Amino acid sequence: xxxxTEDMNMYIHSKEYxxxxxxxxxxxxxxxxxxxxxxxxxxxxxxxxxxxxIEKQFKGRIFLxxxxxxxxxxxxxxxxxxxxxxxxxxxxxxxNHILLFTMDPxxxxxxxKLDGSLVWLPAGQVDSLQSEEAQKYVQSQIDQVTExxxxxxxx
Amino acid sequence: xxxxxQQVSRRQFLNYTLTxxxxxxxxxxxxxxxxxxxxxxxxxxxxxxxxxxTEVSKLTKEPQRFNxxxxxxxxWYTSEVTKAAWVYKKENDEIVALSPICKHLGCVVNWEGxxxxxxxxxxxxHGGLYExxxxxxxxxxxxxxLDSYKTKVKDGTLYLGEAVPNMEV
Numbered sequence: 658x659x660x661x662t663e664d665m666n667m668y669i670h671s672k673e674y675x676x677x678x679x680x681x682x683x684x685x686x687x688x689x690x691x692x693x694x695x696x697x698x699x700x701x702x703x704x705x706x707x708x709x710x711i712e713k714q715f716k717g718r719i720f721l722x723x724x725x726x727x728x729x730x731x732x733x734x735x736x737x738x739x740x741x742x743x744x745x746x747x748x749x750x751x752x753n754h755i756l757l758f759t760m761d762p763x764x765x766x767x768x769x770k771l772d773g774s775l776v777w778l779p780a781g782q783v784d785s786l787q788s789e790e791a792q793k794y795v796q797s798q799i800d801q802v803t804e805x806x807x808x809x810x811x812x
Numbered sequence: 813x814x815x816x817x818q819q820v821s822r823r824q825f826l827n828y829t830l831t832x833x834x835x836x837x838x839x840x841x842x843x844x845x846x847x848x849x850x851x852x853x854x855x856x857x858x859x860x861x862x863x864x865x866t867e868v869s870k871l872t873k874e875p876q877r878f879n880x881x882x883x884x885x886x887x888w889y890t891s892e893v894t895k896a897a898w899v900y901k902k903e904n905d906e907i908v909a910l911s912p913i914c915k916h917l918g919c920v921v922n923w924e925g926x927x928x929x930x931x932x933x934x935x936x937x938h939g940g941l942y943e944x945x946x947x948x949x950x951x952x953x954x955x956x957x958l959d960s961y962k963t964k965v966k967d968g969t970l971y972l973g974e975a976v977p978n979m980e981v
Contacts, residue, residue, distance in 0.1 A: 715937055
Protein backbone atom coordinates (compact mmCIF):
# COMPACT_ATOMS: atom_id res chain seq x y z
CA UNK A 658 0.00 0.00 0.00
CA UNK A 659 1.10 3.50 -0.63
CA UNK A 660 0.81 6.81 1.11
CA UNK A 661 -2.39 7.98 -0.58
CA THR A 662 -5.97 8.31 0.60
CA GLU A 663 -7.30 5.24 -1.16
CA ASP A 664 -4.63 2.89 0.17
CA MET A 665 -4.65 4.53 3.59
CA ASN A 666 -8.37 3.85 3.93
CA MET A 667 -7.72 0.26 2.94
CA TYR A 668 -4.92 0.11 5.49
CA ILE A 669 -6.92 1.35 8.45
CA HIS A 670 -9.50 -1.33 7.78
CA SER A 671 -7.00 -4.15 7.51
CA LYS A 672 -4.17 -3.16 9.83
CA GLU A 673 -3.82 -6.68 11.20
CA TYR A 674 -2.70 -7.89 7.77
CA UNK A 675 -0.14 -5.20 7.06
CA UNK A 676 2.91 -5.83 9.19
CA UNK A 677 5.78 -4.58 7.04
CA UNK A 678 6.85 -1.00 6.45
CA UNK A 679 9.28 -0.05 3.68
CA UNK A 680 11.09 3.28 4.02
CA UNK A 681 13.44 4.45 1.25
CA UNK A 682 16.34 6.56 2.53
CA UNK A 683 17.34 9.36 0.18
CA UNK A 684 20.04 12.00 0.45
CA UNK A 685 18.82 15.35 -0.85
CA UNK A 686 20.78 18.56 -1.25
CA UNK A 687 21.25 21.28 -3.82
CA UNK A 688 24.52 22.29 -2.30
CA UNK A 689 26.70 19.69 -3.98
CA UNK A 690 28.99 19.11 -6.90
CA UNK A 691 27.49 18.18 -10.23
CA UNK A 692 28.34 14.49 -10.11
CA UNK A 693 26.92 14.26 -6.58
CA UNK A 694 23.70 15.82 -7.81
CA UNK A 695 23.47 13.20 -10.52
CA UNK A 696 24.16 10.46 -8.03
CA UNK A 697 21.45 11.69 -5.67
CA UNK A 698 18.96 11.94 -8.51
CA UNK A 699 19.85 8.42 -9.58
CA UNK A 700 19.32 7.08 -6.07
CA UNK A 701 15.92 8.68 -6.02
CA UNK A 702 14.98 7.30 -9.42
CA UNK A 703 16.28 3.82 -8.71
CA UNK A 704 14.78 3.45 -5.24
CA UNK A 705 11.44 4.77 -6.43
CA UNK A 706 11.24 2.16 -9.18
CA UNK A 707 12.54 -0.51 -6.86
CA UNK A 708 10.27 0.08 -3.90
CA UNK A 709 7.23 0.60 -6.13
CA UNK A 710 7.77 -2.78 -7.73
CA ILE A 711 8.08 -4.43 -4.34
CA GLU A 712 4.99 -2.69 -3.12
CA LYS A 713 3.12 -3.95 -6.19
CA GLN A 714 4.10 -7.55 -5.47
CA PHE A 715 3.13 -7.41 -1.81
CA LYS A 716 0.50 -4.70 -1.83
CA GLY A 717 -1.56 -6.38 0.86
CA ARG A 718 1.19 -6.78 3.41
CA ILE A 719 3.67 -3.99 2.78
CA PHE A 720 3.17 -0.32 3.40
CA LEU A 721 5.48 1.87 1.34
CA UNK A 722 6.24 4.99 3.34
CA UNK A 723 7.20 8.29 1.71
CA UNK A 724 10.97 8.59 1.49
CA UNK A 725 13.04 9.61 4.46
CA UNK A 726 15.17 12.44 3.12
CA UNK A 727 18.33 13.72 4.73
CA UNK A 728 21.14 16.08 3.96
CA UNK A 729 24.32 14.24 2.96
CA UNK A 730 26.37 16.68 5.02
CA UNK A 731 24.33 16.33 8.21
CA UNK A 732 25.83 14.65 11.23
CA UNK A 733 25.12 10.95 11.11
CA UNK A 734 24.30 10.67 14.82
CA UNK A 735 21.54 13.24 14.50
CA UNK A 736 20.13 11.63 11.40
CA UNK A 737 20.16 8.28 13.08
CA UNK A 738 18.13 9.57 15.99
CA UNK A 739 15.61 11.09 13.65
CA UNK A 740 15.36 7.92 11.58
CA UNK A 741 15.01 5.74 14.66
CA UNK A 742 12.15 7.99 15.71
CA UNK A 743 10.39 7.17 12.42
CA UNK A 744 10.98 3.48 13.02
CA UNK A 745 9.69 3.77 16.57
CA UNK A 746 6.48 5.34 15.36
CA UNK A 747 6.02 2.71 12.70
CA UNK A 748 6.55 0.00 15.27
CA UNK A 749 3.99 1.59 17.58
CA UNK A 750 1.57 1.54 14.65
CA UNK A 751 1.96 -2.23 14.48
CA UNK A 752 4.62 -2.80 11.86
CA ASN A 753 6.72 -5.76 12.99
CA HIS A 754 9.11 -5.55 10.08
CA ILE A 755 10.65 -2.24 9.13
CA LEU A 756 12.80 -2.34 6.02
CA LEU A 757 15.04 0.60 5.25
CA PHE A 758 16.11 0.73 1.61
CA THR A 759 19.24 2.67 0.78
CA MET A 760 22.09 2.94 -1.70
CA ASP A 761 24.18 5.10 0.58
CA PRO A 762 27.06 3.14 2.19
CA UNK A 763 27.03 5.58 5.09
CA UNK A 764 24.06 3.80 6.62
CA UNK A 765 25.61 0.40 6.14
CA UNK A 766 28.29 1.31 8.65
CA UNK A 767 25.70 2.25 11.25
CA UNK A 768 23.45 -0.70 10.54
CA UNK A 769 23.54 -2.14 14.04
CA LYS A 770 22.35 1.05 15.68
CA LEU A 771 19.28 1.27 13.47
CA ASP A 772 15.87 0.11 14.64
CA GLY A 773 14.91 -1.25 11.26
CA SER A 774 16.45 -3.85 8.95
CA LEU A 775 18.72 -2.16 6.45
CA VAL A 776 18.59 -3.32 2.84
CA TRP A 777 21.59 -1.83 1.14
CA LEU A 778 21.62 -1.92 -2.65
CA PRO A 779 24.93 -1.29 -4.38
CA ALA A 780 24.60 1.56 -6.85
CA GLY A 781 25.92 -0.37 -9.85
CA GLN A 782 26.70 1.06 -13.24
CA VAL A 783 23.36 1.82 -14.76
CA ASP A 784 23.28 4.93 -16.89
CA SER A 785 19.61 4.84 -17.66
CA LEU A 786 16.89 2.79 -16.11
CA GLN A 787 14.96 2.82 -19.37
CA SER A 788 17.17 0.48 -21.38
CA GLU A 789 16.11 -3.12 -21.68
CA GLU A 790 19.36 -4.32 -20.20
CA ALA A 791 18.88 -2.17 -17.12
CA GLN A 792 15.32 -3.39 -16.74
CA LYS A 793 16.45 -6.99 -16.71
CA TYR A 794 19.17 -6.23 -14.20
CA VAL A 795 16.85 -4.35 -11.89
CA GLN A 796 14.18 -7.02 -12.23
CA SER A 797 16.61 -9.72 -11.14
CA GLN A 798 17.55 -7.62 -8.11
CA ILE A 799 13.88 -7.12 -7.29
CA ASP A 800 13.27 -10.87 -7.46
CA GLN A 801 16.07 -11.47 -4.98
CA VAL A 802 14.78 -8.87 -2.59
CA THR A 803 11.24 -10.26 -2.72
CA GLU A 804 12.68 -13.60 -1.69
CA UNK A 805 14.55 -11.91 1.12
CA UNK A 806 11.33 -10.30 2.34
CA UNK A 807 9.50 -13.62 2.27
CA UNK A 808 12.33 -15.07 4.32
CA UNK A 809 11.86 -12.30 6.89
CA UNK A 810 8.20 -13.21 7.12
CA UNK A 811 8.94 -16.83 7.77
CA UNK A 812 11.01 -16.11 10.83
CA UNK B 813 -59.08 40.78 -56.77
CA UNK B 814 -61.43 38.39 -55.03
CA UNK B 815 -61.52 38.19 -51.26
CA UNK B 816 -60.22 34.63 -51.33
CA UNK B 817 -56.82 35.64 -52.61
CA GLN B 818 -56.53 38.17 -49.77
CA GLN B 819 -56.47 35.44 -47.10
CA VAL B 820 -52.96 36.29 -45.99
CA SER B 821 -52.78 39.86 -44.84
CA ARG B 822 -49.54 41.78 -44.60
CA ARG B 823 -49.70 41.49 -40.81
CA GLN B 824 -50.22 37.74 -40.94
CA PHE B 825 -47.46 37.29 -43.47
CA LEU B 826 -45.00 39.12 -41.26
CA ASN B 827 -46.12 37.11 -38.26
CA TYR B 828 -45.60 33.83 -40.05
CA THR B 829 -42.22 34.79 -41.41
CA LEU B 830 -40.95 36.05 -38.07
CA THR B 831 -42.19 32.98 -36.21
CA UNK B 832 -40.61 30.77 -38.86
CA UNK B 833 -37.23 32.51 -38.89
CA UNK B 834 -37.25 32.96 -35.12
CA UNK B 835 -38.08 29.30 -34.72
CA UNK B 836 -35.15 28.30 -36.86
CA UNK B 837 -32.85 30.56 -34.94
CA UNK B 838 -34.09 29.18 -31.65
CA UNK B 839 -33.70 25.63 -32.89
CA UNK B 840 -30.20 26.40 -34.13
CA UNK B 841 -29.30 27.58 -30.65
CA UNK B 842 -31.03 24.77 -28.78
CA UNK B 843 -29.91 21.85 -30.91
CA UNK B 844 -26.28 21.75 -29.76
CA UNK B 845 -27.39 22.12 -26.15
CA UNK B 846 -29.79 19.22 -26.45
CA UNK B 847 -27.13 17.21 -28.23
CA UNK B 848 -24.73 17.85 -25.40
CA UNK B 849 -27.30 16.97 -22.77
CA UNK B 850 -28.07 13.59 -24.30
CA UNK B 851 -24.51 12.95 -25.44
CA UNK B 852 -23.64 10.35 -22.80
CA UNK B 853 -26.65 8.33 -23.92
CA UNK B 854 -25.60 8.40 -27.56
CA UNK B 855 -21.97 7.54 -26.83
CA UNK B 856 -21.38 3.84 -27.59
CA UNK B 857 -20.00 2.11 -24.51
CA UNK B 858 -16.27 1.84 -25.04
CA UNK B 859 -15.43 -1.77 -25.33
CA UNK B 860 -12.09 -1.79 -23.53
CA UNK B 861 -9.04 -2.15 -25.71
CA UNK B 862 -7.59 -5.54 -26.38
CA UNK B 863 -3.83 -6.00 -26.24
CA UNK B 864 -1.82 -8.66 -28.02
CA UNK B 865 -0.20 -10.86 -25.37
CA THR B 866 1.22 -14.02 -26.91
CA GLU B 867 0.93 -16.64 -29.62
CA VAL B 868 -1.77 -19.17 -28.97
CA SER B 869 0.65 -21.96 -29.87
CA LYS B 870 2.76 -21.11 -26.80
CA LEU B 871 -0.06 -21.84 -24.41
CA THR B 872 -0.09 -25.04 -22.40
CA LYS B 873 -2.42 -26.79 -20.03
CA GLU B 874 -0.21 -25.48 -17.24
CA PRO B 875 -0.76 -21.80 -16.30
CA GLN B 876 2.07 -19.56 -17.52
CA ARG B 877 2.65 -15.99 -16.63
CA PHE B 878 2.57 -13.40 -19.41
CA ASN B 879 3.20 -9.70 -19.06
CA UNK B 880 1.68 -7.06 -21.27
CA UNK B 881 1.52 -3.30 -21.30
CA UNK B 882 -1.55 -1.13 -21.32
CA UNK B 883 -2.05 2.59 -21.32
CA UNK B 884 -3.71 3.69 -18.15
CA UNK B 885 -5.44 7.05 -18.06
CA UNK B 886 -5.85 8.52 -14.60
CA UNK B 887 -7.37 11.82 -13.71
CA TRP B 888 -3.96 13.47 -13.73
CA TYR B 889 -1.73 11.60 -16.09
CA THR B 890 -1.49 8.83 -18.61
CA SER B 891 1.00 6.11 -17.91
CA GLU B 892 2.10 2.81 -19.31
CA VAL B 893 1.36 0.06 -16.86
CA THR B 894 2.63 -3.50 -16.97
CA LYS B 895 -0.06 -6.05 -16.29
CA ALA B 896 0.29 -9.76 -15.87
CA ALA B 897 -1.95 -12.72 -16.54
CA TRP B 898 -1.85 -16.43 -15.77
CA VAL B 899 -2.90 -18.10 -19.01
CA TYR B 900 -3.61 -21.75 -19.78
CA LYS B 901 -5.72 -23.95 -22.01
CA LYS B 902 -8.46 -26.08 -20.56
CA GLU B 903 -8.91 -29.71 -21.59
CA ASN B 904 -11.33 -28.56 -24.30
CA ASP B 905 -8.72 -26.03 -25.55
CA GLU B 906 -10.69 -23.11 -24.18
CA ILE B 907 -8.32 -20.34 -23.11
CA VAL B 908 -8.42 -19.09 -19.52
CA ALA B 909 -6.58 -15.89 -18.52
CA LEU B 910 -6.65 -15.04 -14.84
CA SER B 911 -5.61 -11.82 -13.18
CA PRO B 912 -2.78 -12.40 -10.67
CA ILE B 913 -4.16 -9.84 -8.24
CA CYS B 914 -5.23 -11.47 -4.98
CA LYS B 915 -8.82 -10.61 -4.07
CA HIS B 916 -7.89 -10.25 -0.42
CA LEU B 917 -5.64 -7.19 -0.36
CA GLY B 918 -4.13 -7.01 -3.82
CA CYS B 919 -0.83 -8.90 -3.71
CA VAL B 920 0.43 -10.85 -6.73
CA VAL B 921 -0.33 -14.58 -6.65
CA ASN B 922 1.91 -17.32 -8.03
CA TRP B 923 1.11 -20.67 -9.59
CA GLU B 924 2.33 -23.44 -7.29
CA GLY B 925 4.31 -20.94 -5.25
CA UNK B 926 5.93 -22.75 -2.37
CA UNK B 927 5.52 -26.24 -1.05
CA UNK B 928 2.18 -27.87 -0.41
CA UNK B 929 0.39 -25.67 -2.93
CA UNK B 930 0.54 -27.96 -5.93
CA UNK B 931 -1.98 -27.28 -8.64
CA UNK B 932 -3.10 -24.07 -6.98
CA UNK B 933 -2.41 -20.36 -7.01
CA UNK B 934 -0.73 -19.13 -3.85
CA UNK B 935 -0.57 -15.63 -2.39
CA UNK B 936 2.69 -15.09 -0.49
CA UNK B 937 1.29 -12.32 1.71
CA HIS B 938 -1.30 -14.11 3.81
CA GLY B 939 -1.40 -17.60 2.36
CA GLY B 940 -4.47 -17.18 0.18
CA LEU B 941 -5.12 -20.13 -2.13
CA TYR B 942 -7.04 -20.45 -5.39
CA GLU B 943 -7.87 -23.47 -7.50
CA UNK B 944 -6.64 -23.65 -11.08
CA UNK B 945 -9.89 -22.14 -12.37
CA UNK B 946 -9.44 -19.19 -10.00
CA UNK B 947 -11.88 -20.30 -7.32
CA UNK B 948 -10.81 -19.21 -3.86
CA UNK B 949 -10.14 -22.02 -1.42
CA UNK B 950 -12.42 -21.71 1.64
CA UNK B 951 -10.59 -21.17 4.90
CA UNK B 952 -7.98 -18.88 3.34
CA UNK B 953 -8.28 -15.07 3.45
CA UNK B 954 -9.64 -14.34 -0.07
CA UNK B 955 -13.42 -14.16 -0.31
CA UNK B 956 -13.79 -14.10 -4.09
CA UNK B 957 -12.32 -15.92 -7.10
CA LEU B 958 -9.54 -14.34 -9.14
CA ASP B 959 -10.75 -11.97 -11.85
CA SER B 960 -10.46 -13.19 -15.42
CA TYR B 961 -9.46 -11.23 -18.48
CA LYS B 962 -11.67 -11.06 -21.54
CA THR B 963 -9.94 -13.05 -24.26
CA LYS B 964 -9.94 -12.83 -28.03
CA VAL B 965 -7.99 -14.87 -30.57
CA LYS B 966 -7.15 -13.49 -33.98
CA ASP B 967 -4.69 -15.00 -36.48
CA GLY B 968 -3.12 -17.22 -33.87
CA THR B 969 -2.48 -14.38 -31.44
CA LEU B 970 -4.09 -14.08 -28.04
CA TYR B 971 -5.50 -10.69 -27.11
CA LEU B 972 -6.55 -9.79 -23.60
CA GLY B 973 -9.07 -7.15 -22.61
CA GLU B 974 -10.21 -5.82 -19.28
CA ALA B 975 -10.34 -7.94 -16.15
CA VAL B 976 -13.84 -8.84 -15.09
CA PRO B 977 -15.25 -10.84 -12.16
CA ASN B 978 -14.83 -14.53 -12.76
CA MET B 979 -18.06 -16.06 -14.05
CA GLU B 980 -16.70 -19.57 -14.52
CA VAL B 981 -16.80 -20.52 -10.86
